Amino acid sequence: MTNPDDRYGKPFDLLILAGPQTESGRSLHDxxxxxxxxxxAVLVLANTPLRDSAAGLANxxxxxxxxxxxxxxxxxxGSLGIVTWVISGKEVAEYFAxxxxxxxxxRWQSEAPEAEVEARLKSMGHATHMGDVDELMRLVQSxxxxxxxxxxxxxxxxxxxxxxxxxxxxxxKLRAFEETFEIRMHGAVREAVQAAKDAxxxxxxxxxxxARIVVDERGPVAGDALIAxxxxxxxxxxxxxxxxxxxxxxxxxxTESETGSAFQALEAAISRPRFGFLxxxxxxxxxxxxxxxxxxxxxxxxxxxxxxxxxLAGAQRDLHALHLQLQTMVDNFKxxxxxxxxWTEAFESQEVTPVTEIVRRSLCSTDQLRRLYRQxxxxxxxxxxxxxxxxxxxxxxxxxxxxxxxxVEIFDxxxxxxxxLFEPTARMTADDFLRWLSETGDSSPEFFMRDSxxxxxxxxxYDRARLPDAGxxxxxxxxIVGVPDRESSTLAGVGDVVLVSTGDADRIVYLSLKLGIxxxxxxxxxxxxxxxxxxxRRGRVAQRIYSGFPYPSLDPQQDGxxxxxxxxxxxxxxxxKKGRRQAHER
Amino acid sequence: xxxxxxxxxxxSHSGGRTLVIGAGGSGVLAxxxxxxxxxxxxxxxAPGTRFLAFDVVETPPVVTVPGSGVTSxxxxxxxxxQIGRDCDPTRLAHLSRAGGDLNPDIQKVxxxxxxxxxxxxxxxxxxxxxxxxxxxxxxxxxxxxxALLSTLRTLNDLRVPGELRGSVSTGISxxxxxxxxxxxxxxxxxxxxxxxETKRAMDRLGMDVNQSTFIAVCFTxxxxxxxxxxxxxxxxxxxxxxxxQREALIP
Numbered sequence: 001m002t003n004p005d006d007r008y009g010k011p012f013d014l015l016i017l018a019g020p021q022t023e024s025g026r027s028l029h030d031x032x033x034x035x036x037x038x039x040x041a042v043l044v045l046a047n048t049p050l051r052d053s054a055a056g057l058a059n060x061x062x063x064x065x066x067x068x069x070x071x072x073x074x075x076x077x078g079s080l081g082i083v084t085w086v087i088s089g090k091e092v093a094e095y096f097a098x099x100x101x102x103x104x105x106x107r108w109q110s111e112a113p114e115a116e117v118e119a120r121l122k123s124m125g126h127a128t129h130m131g132d133v134d135e136l137m138r139l140v141q142s143x144x145x146x147x148x149x150x151x152x153x154x155x156x157x158x159x160x161x162x163x164x165x166x167x168x169x170x171x172x173k174l175r176a177f178e179e180t181f182e183i184r185m186h187g188a189v190r191e192a193v194q195a196a197k198d199a200x201x202x203x204x205x206x207x208x209x210x211a212r213i214v215v216d217e218r219g220p221v222a223g224d225a226l227i228a229x230x231x232x233x234x235x236x237x238x239x240x241x242x243x244x245x246x247x248x249x250x251x252x253x254x255t256e257s258e259t260g261s262a263f264q265a266l267e268a269a270i271s272r273p274r275f276g277f278l279x280x281x282x283x284x285x286x287x288x289x290x291x292x293x294x295x296x297x298x299x300x301x302x303x304x305x306x307x308x309x310x311x312l313a314g315a316q317r318d319l320h321a322l323h324l325q326l327q328t329m330v331d332n333f334k335x336x337x338x339x340x341x342x343w344t345e346a347f348e349s350q351e352v353t354p355v356t357e358i359v360r361r362s363l364c365s366t367d368q369l370r371r372l373y374r375q376x377x378x379x380x381x382x383x384x385x386x387x388x389x390x391x392x393x394x395x396x397x398x399x400x401x402x403x404x405x406x407x408v409e410i411f412d413x414x415x416x417x418x419x420x421l422f423e424p425t426a427r428m429t430a431d432d433f434l435r436w437l438s439e440t441g442d443s444s445p446e447f448f449m450r451d452s453x454x455x456x457x458x459x460x461x462y463d464r465a466r467l468p469d470a471g472x473x474x475x476x477x478x479x480i481v482g483v484p485d486r487e488s489s490t491l492a493g494v495g496d497v498v499l500v501s502t503g504d505a506d507r508i509v510y511l512s513l514k515l516g517i518x519x520x521x522x523x524x525x526x527x528x529x530x531x532x533x534x535x536x537r538r539g540r541v542a543q544r545i546y547s548g549f550p551y552p553s554l555d556p557q558q559d560g561x562x563x564x565x566x567x568x569x570x571x572x573x574x575x576x577k578k579g580r581r582q583a584h585e586r
Numbered sequence: 587x588x589x590x591x592x593x594x595x596x597x598s599h600s601g602g603r604t605l606v607i608g609a610g611g612s613g614v615l616a617x618x619x620x621x622x623x624x625x626x627x628x629x630x631x632a633p634g635t636r637f638l639a640f641d642v643v644e645t646p647p648v649v650t651v652p653g654s655g656v657t658s659x660x661x662x663x664x665x666x667x668q669i670g671r672d673c674d675p676t677r678l679a680h681l682s683r684a685g686g687d688l689n690p691d692i693q694k695v696x697x698x699x700x701x702x703x704x705x706x707x708x709x710x711x712x713x714x715x716x717x718x719x720x721x722x723x724x725x726x727x728x729x730x731x732x733a734l735l736s737t738l739r740t741l742n743d744l745r746v747p748g749e750l751r752g753s754v755s756t757g758i759s760x761x762x763x764x765x766x767x768x769x770x771x772x773x774x775x776x777x778x779x780x781x782x783e784t785k786r787a788m789d790r791l792g793m794d795v796n797q798s799t800f801i802a803v804c805f806t807x808x809x810x811x812x813x814x815x816x817x818x819x820x821x822x823x824x825x826x827x828x829x830x831q832r833e834a835l836i837p
Binding site: 005006008009011019035036042068073351524529530532534539543547550 | 604612615616617619623627649653695699715716763767778779782785786789800802805806808809810814818826828834835836837
């Protein structure tokens with residue numbers, strides 16, 4: 001198709017000019033600013049209920065206009081201005097919730113007084129026989145009040161008294177006795193170590209329970225302090241036992257050596273041929289029994305100490321695991337708190353650019369929102385009223401439930417507990433916020449309309465001297481305001497605007513359209529003309545590029561546009577708005 | 587206020603059908619921003635809206651909605667179409683001078699060039715010369731027509747909330763919005779022919795062209811650094827639009 005197509009009438013119903021310089025003289029930067037703003041305007045005109053209202057109002061204006069001005073320029077040209085006020089009740093509620101979450105998490109990390117921790121530790125210790133080393137060793141070395149292991153010397157004496165032994169069989173008898181006693185000693189050590197295990201298990205269990213109670217009452221920092229105290233206590237016990245073990249090492253070695261020597265002496269005495277009863281060997285026998293008794297006593301003490309030390313090491317591992325859990329909970333509290341703080345900071349720091357000032361203009365400032373918080377929820381910004389704290393604690397339950405939870409779960413539960421409290425704010429529409437601003441004296445519907453009109457000048461700069469009615473546009477301009485619900489809007493009846501319900505709770509859109517403005521009234525139009533003439537004079541660049549187009553002669557006076565800026569709009573007359581070809585000459 | 591990093595689904599968008607076309611770099615940029623706005627505001631492109639964009643560069647830009655973090659790009663081959671790919675204006679001019687058999691539309695464009703000389707390649711854009719933009723348009727006319735047809739067909743087949751199902755179709759009407767600058771070399775030259783091709787495509791699909799609305803959004807030269815050619819283009823483009831409107835013609 002190379003010839004112009006005349007089957008569809010005029011190509012466009014409306015031609016909107018858009019540039020960075022506005023009617024009020026304000027200047028955007030360049031296409032990088034104008035393009036996103038016009039995108040917002042197109043979205044409003046195409047995808048919101050303002051679409052039909054704008055079409056209807058534009059048609060009303062075009063009905064009053066001739067198709068062309070006196071100078072023969074189409075009156076389909078126009079320009080628009082827009083400002084979109086934004087505030088989301090849901091986001092404001094989240095802002096409040098995040099701030100409260102950060103405050104609460106900080107409050108729930110208080111430390112417990114040292115005296116309280118000490119008192120709890122002491123109580124735990126005594127309840128489980130872990131008050132100190134002596135208490136523990138007393139426990140493990142006795143059964144029902146009696147020593148777990150008998151004295152070797154007494155056992156030997158009783159045995160020799162009850163059964164007469166031939167003299168030359170005495171060494172063997174004593175050897176057998178030693179073996180038997182050693183087995184009994186090892187058994188006693190095992191039982192004692194088991195008793196120590198039971199005691200430490202109870203101690204660790206008690207520490208866990210106490211820690212949870214402290215976490216519930218004061219938070220993880222205090223709970224962790226208790227566990228840290230228990231670890232220190234165990235460490236002290238270990239140090240004491242370690243010292244005791246060390247102090248037994250040399251005497252044990254010496255005594256065992258002495259025992260060996262005494263036994264040899266006894267054997268030698270028995271091997272010399274003598275007749276008589278046992279009492280002849282009383283002295284070497286007594287020497288051996290004394291040494292052996294001491295050796296067994298020291299060996300028992302040494303092995304028992306080693307066994308209890310191993311048990312305490314296990315207890316320390318278990319307590320350390322608890323400590324890690326609580327440390328993780330402390331870290332999670334801190335991380336979640338920091339995340340909430342960063343969220344509120346991001347919310348408060350608006351990205352203010354020439355574009356966002358027009359298409360995402362905040363309806364309320366941070367200070368106003370903080371005042372809203374104080375007014376609605378009864379606490380200064382940055383604080384959480386006691387009733388709110390209690391309500392959240394009740395919803396969250398015991399803080400100790402969070403010991404094994406990750407930070408995402410903690411945040412979700414805390415947020416879940418806070419969100420219902422801010423439901424009244426979440427339900428607020430942009431209109432509700434505007435109403436609140438009016439009630440507090442920060443704004444009024446009339447002021448808001450005036451402000452919007454000033455912020456939404458036409459995105460195009462014209463030479464006012466060449467505009468009809470010096471730019472009054474009373475008959476060819478209209479303003480539409482999109483509100484969440486016009487029936488209940490605080491802007492109903494205010495200003496000469498058409499109010500439209502958009503159903504968008506978070507926005508109030510102010511759109512102005514001015515129609516019937518010839519393109520020749522653009523501010524730089526004379527310069528466009530001069531440039532075109534210069535380019536034509538140079539003759540290197542094609543300007544008339546459409547085949548078969550009815551271009552006028554190149555006489556500038558017959559170029560078909562207004563040169564002198566005469567009145568561009570003629571009122572009255574009925575029009576075919578689709579511009580199907582009329583029976584007139586081209 | 588800063589929106590959270592997630593789209594804000596909204597059920598209040600209009601149920602009408604809209605085709606938004608970006609012509610040239612500025613038009614493509616504006617449509618790219620519009621698509622990003624849809625994703626940010628509605629979580630998706632609104633059901634009755636389609637985007638098309640045409641320019642001589644290979645890929646469309648990636649744009650971000652301020653304050654939301656939502657980024658998007660027009661989908662190449664579906665929403666964005668590079669026109670004039672592999673078009674060699676110099677070779678075409680040579681063929682024309684040698685009496686070669688060229689597509690009549692392209693021949694007519696070549697005939698408008700002073701001295702018939704084309705010295706630029708489209709690889710670096712049109713450098714503001716409208717005739718190169720128009721040449722790219724006719725070079726890729728087949729692809730443009732296919733894109734318009736397939737896109738309009740999806741709008742034609744769409745059922746919009748509130749429409750009666752099963753009724754005899756009386757021709758669907760569409761709001762068509764074409765965005766272009768009047769200063770550059772592509773948008774200023776192809777906006778009018780694009781409007782014409784759109785109407786023809788709608789006619790072919792049985793859509794109601796007369797009841798449809800056509801809106802042009804024209805970016806003025808002060809959106810760009812001032813040059814003699816940009817100002818001259820603005821004057822001529824305004825003239826072309828005026829002639830088309832006044833005489834009810836589409837090139």
